[in-house]
Amino acid sequence: MKQDEGALRRLAAHEGRVLRSFGLWLGRRRPQVGPDGRAFGYASPQAATVYGLAFVCVVETVGVSFLVRQWPVVHAVLFVLDLYTVVLVLGLQAAAVTRPHVLTPDALRLRAGARVDLLVPLDLLASIRRELRFQGAGGETPDHVLELAVGSQTSVTMELTRPVTHVPLLGPAREVSVVRFHADEAGELVRALRAAVAP
Structure with a gap:
């Protein structure tokens, strides 16, 4: 029961972050990038899919509104729900844009929209390489x-000297020692990381 309550709280918090991201996106702000941080975006591969899905949702909203126009209460409820769905879909892209990966002098903060926020200290970095991989291409993930795939792909593989704890949106926390993620400027991020950990 407590696990279910915890999952519901995490889902509610995630939805709140998505909605806040929508406002930040409209204001072209990324407040979680500090003065000593360097941001690396990762949202490009999913942009076309998200905008396409939002367009389909808008078309569906118009179609349903036409079909239920003779029932005002049903029309109003479905219209609000459909608009909220469009906002949430766009909010997924907004969360990815306003929450980039951030490299600081001490750590790399990896994100996946409002869903994942993982801090990896640079002193745990064993190796970093640019490596294009497609999700599911290598079988089951250990x-x-x-x-942290975007558009079903990752472009950077990072191996750690010891595990860090990842707390997923749903499910138990787990220890991870290899992180595969996407960055739009993967080569630049790899070079910046290597320079940051160089003696």
Whole structure:
């Protein structure tokens, strides 16, 4: 029961972050990037899919409104729900844009929209390489590997000297020692990380 309550709280918090991201996106703000941080975006591969899905939702909203126009209460309820769905869909892209990966002098903060926020200290970095991989292409992902795919792809693989704890949106926390993620400027991020950990 407590696990269910915890999952519901995490889902509610996630939805709140998505909605806040929508406002930040409209204001072209990324407040979680500090003065000593360097941002690396990752949202490009999913943009066309998200906008396409939002367009389909808008078309569906218009179609349903036409079909239920003779029932005002049903029309009003479905219209509000459909508009909220469009906002949430766009909010997924907004969360990815306003929450980029951030490299600081001490750590790399990896994100996946409002769903994942993982801080990896740079002193745990064993190796970093640019590596294009497609999700599911190599079979089942081992438990110690975290994949933060965007558009079903990752472009950077990072191996750690010891595990860090990843707390997913749903399910139990787990220890991960390999992280695969996407960055729009993967080569630049790899070079910046190597320079940051160089003696």
